[in-house]
Amino acid sequence: MRVALMILLGLVIGILGTVNVMGALEARNPMPKAVMHTMGYHMGELGRAMKARQCAAAGIQQHLQRLQSTATDIVPVFGISDKGFTDKAAELQTRLQQALQAAPATCPALAAAIKPIDDTCKSCHQQYR
Numbered sequence: 001m002r003v004a005l006m007i008l009l010g011l012v013i014g015i016l017g018t019v020n021v022m023g024a025l026e027a028r029n030p031m032p033k034a035v036m037h038t039m040g041y042h043m044g045e046l047g048r049a050m051k052a053r054q055c056a057a058a059g060i061q062q063h064l065q066r067l068q069s070t071a072t073d074i075v076p077v078f079g080i081s082d083k084g085f086t087d088k089a090a091e092l093q094t095r096l097q098q099a100l101q102a103a104p105a106t107c108p109a110l111a112a113a114i115k116p117i118d119d120t121c122k123s124c125h126q127q128y129r
């Protein structure tokens, strides 16, 4: 009985240790989440601009540019070489480029420019998040 209890205790301690180590490993590399949160912030600001009906071209361009430069960090930071993943990251680049070129200056134009970007965020999340 005593031995069984000691074995059980050992197992529990081992499991707790593993959970801790995994947590520490994840905490050590905050970059994947940092990249995503940065993009989430800029998408959020664009959404807010649309809700407030304040879609000045300059502000929009700034957020789109920040999205574009941040998106270049996805592949190196996540370190996922799966083709589906890198394809989605490339698709995001293309769509951000197109939105920047479209240079939306009104809320409806911004909504149209953002839709394909949002679709790419969502489809990658469905597969890889």
Ligand code: HEC
Binding pocket: 032, 033, 036, 037, 039, 040, 043, 067, 074, 085, 086, 088, 089, 092, 117, 118, 120, 121, 122, 124, 125, 128, 129
């Ligand atoms: C190439 C794939 C891919 C694309 C494209 C992508 N994401 Fe992500 N995203 C992920 C993955 C994978 C996670 C989960 C990260 C984790 O839990 O470490 C994630 C998580 C997130 C999170 C939650 C972060 C957290 O702390 O859990 C936010 C916010 C986010 N993404 C925003 C965006 C936005 C906004 C876009 C589009 C502009 C986008 N993502 C495009 C793969 C992608």
